[in-house]
Amino acid sequence: MVLVLALGDLHIPHRAADLPAKFKSMLVPGKIQHIICTGNLCIKEVHDYLKTLCPDLHITRGEYDEEMRYPETKTLTIGQFKLGLCHGHQVIPWGNLDSLAMLQRQLDVDILVTGHTHQFTAYKHEGGVVINPGSATGAYSSITYDVNPSFVLMDVDGLRVVVYVYELIDGEVKVDKIDFKKTTTTTHSAH
């Protein structure tokens, strides 16, 4: 049972001051094994905060990140799944499923996590899954002002991953879950 937190597009301090209090109270150290962040944190303080939640932190660079040295894309293997990470502003049209599928094939991953649109989506496409955790702070995006804070927690258990979606709607935390099962095993590769 491996818990992976996926979040991004916080835009602290430019567009939002902090994570919503209800999210912060739920995110305690010790439960989560990995954090993958799509980008646009934007400052080092947020990086440090995420590091306190879990030492294994993976970040890709968003267009507003002040840290220049995050990579554009990242892949990692967790359990039987290969995960790919990218901010998503590089993939045009933004949020387009086919274009994202191209990136997924390029990175050769089972689960692709991207952001930038600040809208939660989860699609199944050609045997793989594309997840957008949305914006964890509810910051406005390049496209819309109407954004609900959201993030994603994945429970990787063998060939099955349960995706828990946490959204803050009207001041209340709503949790949904999505089940995804992989059909074949992966040979482990070092990343």
Next chain:
Amino acid sequence: MLKGKFKLPDKARRVFPLGSLIAGLDDKGEDESGGYDLVFQSGEELEFIQPNGAEVAKESDYEFQCEFDDDFGINDKMMDKEDAKAPKRSLKDGPGQVSVMEVIAADEKRSDLEHELSQREINLEKLRRIANTGIPEGGGLRAATWKLLLGYLSPSRDLWEKELTGNRQKYAKLKEELLCSPSEVNRVNDDALNSDELNVEGDVAGPLKRHGVSHEDHPLSVGKSSAWHQYFQHTEIADQIDRDLQRTHPNIKFFSGDSSFSRKKRDAMRNILLLFAKLNPAIRYVQGMNEVLAPIFYVFSTDTDQQNAANAEADSFSCFVRLLSDSVDHFCQQLDNSPVGILSTLSRLMDLLKANDEELWRHLESTTKVKPQFYAFRWITLLLTQEFKFQSILRIWDLLLSNPSGVQDMLLRICCAMLLCVKSRLLSGDFVANLRLLQHYPDINIEHLLQVAQDLSPDTVSCPLSL
């Protein structure tokens, strides 16, 4: 055939200061269990059929081994134990006929015990009397005897098969229920319900279906009723258990080190302790329970019967629970001042000491003000596992478990005997010296200690508890 005690020439005593064979000698110079530790560290524990069999090959040229091997056809393990103990000394002092007596006496006890254990209806009284004097090593005798004395196995041999399988299955079920993480539980449930549904979704592309999450059933929930929250709370306990297990008996290869063998042992012990903590939310896990579990688990895992050794985890769990059921109140802080708590037990210890040796009692209580809380707390709650070497602990536990009036009764007597055996040092010491002495109890002859314990006058030990 010689039975019981007899006078031995001094030289011989030095040669064989073995706990279970000689009585009545205070042997300060010898580190009586040093030999055993040597044996443990020689790396042969993987063959747990012969825990003491490490140095067999090397002693082949010793005089007395050759002499006796042919004459008496003695059990190899018996010889090994003695060889491992005193190879060098035997060359120096010469074995003489003394060793024959030792071996005969020990062998007799072993065959007595084996005979008793092979009966269809085992006489527990007789078993207790034999166990009182120390159970011989090897052959899984100790494991079987302890199981009988703790009440895990019934005295009728015919029921053993049924009981054992029943208990072991129960344990497996408990493990399944309580030790699985919530995601495993969910997976099993979902597999049962949704196997068809998932297959259908397999080929369809497009947005994935979202299911609502029934209240609090997500990993980050902090609600008390959530399975996840409870799971994470238990990981804290599990972490503490892990830390304590790392520190258990670090000089014994069975428990410590990074070999996959010892890691598996630690995992098994972890499961037992975690299960106990979950089943007893009032006490949960208290530091030190690992020490009480260690001898039980060791003895059962080194059973020569393969099936028993393989199921050591399940058996140890039951026996651990039984053993702890008497003293579990000692671990509960709220009960400290109550009649069943640790303070009351400590005062009973002091009463026992007063009844047997008022001078020492007064010296400790009033003159030097060394209160029993400072040293005896650990003695009593951990059943003396931290005070002596491992082999001595096994010997002491033989006596503890075989006492008809219960473990606690004999425990208090042994504690009192421990005080009496170092009486002269205590009388000449002040607070600091006495405390240091009692907190790092010196090596003494275990048989002598246990004899003193058994000889104590029993007036004030009014423990009606029995196993």
